[in-house]
Structures are given as C-alpha cells and as structure tokens.
Amino acid sequence: MELRHLRYFVAVASERSMSRAAERLHLTQPSLSRQLRQLERDVGITLFERTPTGTTLTPAGVALHQHALLLLRLADASRDAAHSASEHTREVVDIGIPPGLATDWVLETLAALRAEIPHASVTLTEASSTDQLRMVREGRLDLGLVHERPLALRGTRLFDQAFGIAVRAGHRLAGRSTCLVRDLDNLRLLAHGREQVPVAHDRLIVAAHDAGAVPLWRFAQFSEHALACAEASEAEAVLLTEHSAHRLLPGWPWVPLVDPPLELTTWVVWQASTRPVVEQVAELISGRASRRVE
Known part of the structure; x- marks a missing residue:
C-alpha cells in the first residue's frame, strides 16, 4: 500500500465521483481507476460501489477512510517537520x-x-x-x-589601532596632543606582560631602547582591571589603545605615541x-x- 494510493482513495471518497476526482488529481480517469484497483488488490477487499449516479464507499471503504485520513495527516506533518528542521539547522x-x-x-x-x-x-x-x-x-x-x-x-x-598612554589627570604629559617615545624615559609605565601581546610588547621595548628612553616598567597581566593594576604598581601612565583607555581608565587623558608610532594589529x-x-x-x-x- 502506497501513500499516493491512499491520497487517490480519499479524493474519490470526497468527490463521490471518479471523473471529478481524476480532474482534481490531474489524472485521466482510466489511470485513476487502475490505481484504485491496485489499492483494492493490496488490501484484499472491495472499497467502492460504482453506481450510475456516482461512487460510494463500501463498509470496508468507510473503515479504511478514517485510517487513511489519519495516515495522510501524519505523513504531511512529518514532511513539514523535516522541512522546518532543515530550514532552521545552524x-x-x-x-x-x-x-x-x-x-x-x-x-x-x-x-x-x-x-x-x-x-x-x-x-x-x-x-x-x-x-x-x-x-x-x-x-x-x-x-x-x-x-x-x-x-x-x-x-x-x-585593522590597526594606535597605542598611546593613559596618564593620570594633572600629569605633565596629560595636556599633550602626542607623546614621543623618548618622553617615556623615567616614567612609571604599566604595560601588558609579554604573554598577552608578545609582538607589541617586543616592539615597545625595542622602540624605547632605540629612542634612548628607559621607562620604569611595570608589567602585569590585566584586561578589565587596568585601574587596580595601575594603583597597585603606582604607575603614572598605562600603555593602551584609545578604546581601552576610555573604557578602563575614565578620567585619565589618553595621548597617542609617535616617533615612532606604535600600533596594535x-x-x-x-x-x-x-x-x-x-x-x-x-x-x-x-x-x-x-x-x-x-
């Protein structure tokens, strides 16, 4: 027994006419009749009574009709569920x-x-x-x-983000528009430890050396607690990008480093x-x- 046979069976039961059901199903009437005869052979019993005025169900056909409607609803629901799952799979x-x-x-x-x-x-x-x-x-x-x-x-x-220093309010570098790397000399400067940003860390050390600056380094591992680390190390300035400085050190003016500029890529x-x-x-x-x- 195939689902398509049940669909043909339900259509004929609904239309009470072989010709109208065939038209609804876009089949020829002889083709529909062959499909229904196959269904009757599969179940081993007559399902329709064909009369001059139309087609009616036999008692066996009435019993099968109830089960056919349920099976077709389940089949449609299963198909819809499968399509829905496919569309929403992520x-x-x-x-x-x-x-x-x-x-x-x-x-x-x-x-x-x-x-x-x-x-x-x-x-x-x-x-x-x-x-x-x-x-x-x-x-x-x-x-x-x-x-x-x-x-x-x-x-x-x-993208690249410029490095700069966030300095305490009132510090001599707070009013600058830029800060030269050599201005870091003798400055208590908090910077990320090498484990966090090794490339930027190494470039900063080299740039300070080349500029003849010897900052009083304070290295620490930090992300959200820059202010606490700055207070603990008594740092005068913290090396950060502008975005991080404004977020983590509000009230500390941020000054970009230049000559040479340092960037975080x-x-x-x-x-x-x-x-x-x-x-x-x-x-x-x-x-x-x-x-x-x-």
Whole structure:
C-alpha cells in the first residue's frame, strides 16, 4: 500500500465521483481507476460501489477512510517537520576574541553575520592571542581574532589601532596632543606582560631602547582591571589603545605615541582546511579588513 494510493482513495471518497476526482488529481480517469484497483488488490477487499449516479464507499471503504485520513495527516506533518528542521539547522562557529576589542565593531560584525550567514550560530570565547592561536591549531576554535601575524594558519589583517598612554589627570604629559617615545624615559609605565601581546610588547621595548628612553616598567597581566593594576604598581601612565583607555581608565587623558608610532594589529585566523561555513564566516570578516595577508 502506497501513500499516493491512499491520497487517490480519499479524493474519490470526497468527490463521490471518479471523473471529478481524476480532474482534481490531474489524472485521466482510466489511470485513476487502475490505481484504485491496485489499492483494492493490496488490501484484499472491495472499497467502492460504482453506481450510475456516482461512487460510494463500501463498509470496508468507510473503515479504511478514517485510517487513511489519519495516515495522510501524519505523513504531511512529518514532511513539514523535516522541512522546518532543515530550514532552521545552524552550524556552530566558535570564534575567539581578545580583551579590549572595540565592542561596537564586535556587535556590528555579529549583526552582519546573522544577516548574511543565517545558518551560522556564532559563539565567542575571550582569550589572549597566544591562547587563541593554540586553540585554533588544536581545533578548539574555528576562528581567532588575534594581535599576532599568523604562522601556519590562514589569516587576514583587519585593522590597526594606535597605542598611546593613559596618564593620570594633572600629569605633565596629560595636556599633550602626542607623546614621543623618548618622553617615556623615567616614567612609571604599566604595560601588558609579554604573554598577552608578545609582538607589541617586543616592539615597545625595542622602540624605547632605540629612542634612548628607559621607562620604569611595570608589567602585569590585566584586561578589565587596568585601574587596580595601575594603583597597585603606582604607575603614572598605562600603555593602551584609545578604546581601552576610555573604557578602563575614565578620567585619565589618553595621548597617542609617535616617533615612532606604535600600533596594535588585529588579524582573523583560521585553519587552512576547515568547514565551508567557517570559510564563509572568515570571508565575511575578512571583507571588513583593510588589506589582505600575502
């Protein structure tokens, strides 16, 4: 017994006419008659009484009709459920983000992902660049937003953020429009430890050395507690991007570093061999980049 035979059977029972049912089903009447005879052979009993005035159900046909209606409703519901599940299936894409990334940019990127790649379900994990690179290589993250040029991974350079110093109100450098690297000499300066941003850390040390400056370094691991770390170390200034300075050290004037300028670069990185949805998410994020990795 096939579902299509039951559909033909129900149509004839509803129309009480073989010709009208055939028209409704877009079949020829002889074809419909053959299908119904096959159904009767399958169940082993006569289902219709054919009279000059139409087609009526036999008692066996009445009994089958009730079951046929239920079976067809279940079949339709199953098909709709399958289609609905298919349309709403989403693939999880795990993305790492570093502390201090601009919230507005993150939210705008998430909105773009929802609009353009609706089948991607994004989760975010906050971690340092070093941890993210390890997690991407281990397969624990699909994508990482990091502050290091990726090695043995695919990646796109997204944007650069200028480094500067947030200084205590009233400090001699607070009124400056810019700060030379050599002005850091003898300054109690709080900076991230090398484990958090190794490339930026090394560039800062080299730049200060080349400029002849010897800051009184205070290194610490911090993300949200810059103010507490500054107080604990009695720092006069904290090395941060402008966004992080305004968020973490309100009331501390921020001054960009120049001569030479120092920048924090953000990359999006992923494994060379990955799922298509990860490629799509990486491509969308990369489309927001200022330039490509060669």
